[in-house]
Amino acid sequence: MISREDIIGMSGLDEAEVDALSEHEHLPEAAAAAFGHWLLSEPDGARRICEMMRDDIRAAWRKGDRAHARELFAALHHFARIHKSELITKPTA
Secondary structure (H helix, E strand, C coil), X not given: CCCHHHXXXXXXXXXXXXXXXXXHHCCCHHHHHHHHHHHHHCCCHHHHHHHHHXXXXXXXXXXXXXXXXXXXXXXHHHHHHHCHHHHCCCCCC
């Protein structure tokens, strides 16, 4: 049987990042891990993941759930640090 850790480990994301995608997209954890893995293979996928996390941070903040907003911000910060080269905007010719 494939464990939760196996599924998350194969995604290229960490647990908090998969949880954030799961929350934003209303997907089960395994589906969110697969979705995140696919997004990371797309040219703008890392940027799209960041946008989803930002949306959820704003939503948590508006609801007054500061603790959850901080958790999501920590996940976003970690994701941006790990995937910073994919987030740098390349100039167009």
